[in-house]
Amino acid sequence: MNALANKHILLGVTGGIAAYKAPELVRRLRDAGAQVQVVLTAAGGAFITPLTLQAVSGQPVHQELLSAQAESGMGHIELARWADLILVAPCTADFMARLAHGLAGDLLGACCLAARVPIAIAPAMNAGMWDSPATQRNLRQIMADGVQVWGPGSGSQACGEVGAGRLLEPLELVDRGAALLGGESNAGALAGRKVLMTAGPTFEDLDPVRYLGNRSSGRMGYAVAQAAREAGAEVLLISGPVALADPPGVTVQRVRSALDMHRAVLDAVAGMDVFIGTAAVADYRPAQPAGQKIKKTRESLTVELVRNPDILAEVAARADRPFTVGFAAETDDVLGYARRKLEEKRLDLIAANTVGAGQGFEVDDNALTLLWPGGQQELPRASKAALARDLINVIAQRLHAPG
Structure with missing residues (x-):
């Protein structure tokens, strides 16, 4: 009904x-x-x-x-x-x-x-x-x-x-x-808890004008931050470059690059109860960003890329680790990649979704498959706000689950 x-x-x-x-x-x-x-x-x-x-x-x-x-x-x-x-x-x-x-x-x-x-x-x-x-x-x-x-x-x-x-x-x-x-409100589900989140893309500078980025709008992450706040949590959101308003009641710290986000997360993670990594963090960055604008003087250009730190894995590996939630945005074999990420990084929960061609990024709705050790739950296509509330409710249930 x-x-x-x-x-x-x-x-x-x-x-x-x-x-x-x-x-x-x-x-x-x-x-x-x-x-x-x-x-x-x-x-x-x-x-x-x-x-x-x-x-x-x-x-x-x-x-x-x-x-x-x-x-x-x-x-x-x-x-x-x-x-x-x-x-x-x-x-x-x-x-x-x-x-x-x-x-x-x-x-x-x-x-x-x-x-x-x-x-x-x-x-x-x-x-x-x-x-x-x-x-x-x-x-x-x-x-x-x-x-x-x-x-x-x-x-x-x-x-x-x-x-x-x-x-x-x-x-x-x-x-x-x-x-x-309808009784689906998550009010109080995370009362008294401290939640640290990341959202949006990261931009990796090639020179003072250009950068490597991705299509993440940050909408899903911002919706999750809002849902966590509505559930009673104290929320710190570390956000990459997005064109979104700060969620009401949420403390927002804005960063640009993966290294910026890495530093901000490690500075804030101690004492947190939950970490939710929704950000689409760049896997690689230019080894040596140019100090001046790169000129179009050659037919081809080779840029050396070096690997960025794995924020999610570092949080999950801490002795004082919070309940750690990751996201897996994939174009193919979505559940396979998500399950491997869950196991290899020792996460408590991962939310998997398909991206590309009108799915995941730059749209107002989404669908998620939640995986955790020994369990799985489908969250069918809905607005990102509705999905965020459902996700927060599952996180609260898993957080309080015995063992």
Whole structure:
């Protein structure tokens, strides 16, 4: 049965350009079986009309805190009691500030303050507003209060800038709502644990202009970091060069090369409970990077490559090793290579997936086969966020397994 069937979703729409996606979100939620009522803020009403949201939801749109039409004049109480989930999408920096301070001067703020159900926000704003100290301070308070934070994504924005602050796509928000209300949430599964992660590619410089890299976008690793944080862990993510927003609540340390990542991991690994190596670390690097741009003066060019250190193997070989999880991204004989990697590096668990031709890298979904000594589990194709939650749940189960 669909996890959202007959669930009551109270959707708050605040005043940002991403409000244009709200009708599709309502439609997707209803397609998933949910009943949806919309609370539209005054600023939200400047971007999208109540009539549009009423047409797609099949319900009157609520805008006024003090409404004579509400029973006993307490519409915010009625709506808060009706809801199984309050989802604010898009959520502006202004509403984040109001939520962080418990302000209830409008209907949406009052509903959130009166709610005894989960609250989730999907931030959407200019990259500079998202990165500002005030917004990040409000974010920390919101998360400490138990509010789920879904996103933001990264990419081009209406203002012309590129960076963190995009609203997650409606299907992703529906997927997260289904996981939360369907009992698939991993909240508390890693409470009190410290998780060290790597994600993204590494870039190995040939000269000051060129480098050797790979097609890893970092999306899977960032999704796993977010899922680990939602599971209650303290997460340090060491990231190669990616165009992704820092996952909310996750400490991110950015590096460039395999040697940079190697040093950062070894500096941080002591005292960690779990290490998850999702990064696509370059196996080789140029032996002698050129100090100046290499000129096109010859018909052929030979570059000597030397092997990079094996970060995953070194972590797994430590006397104080954490529970060590690797990834195997292969184009062929995926399970064979993954099983050998599991055994040769003495890992606790490995996640194997096929890459190339629209699989694995640069796509929004994936499928994984999990292997551990004496066991195997398939995680069928799903969004990377959903796969990440499933992976974290398996890691938590294996971490607590006897023996």
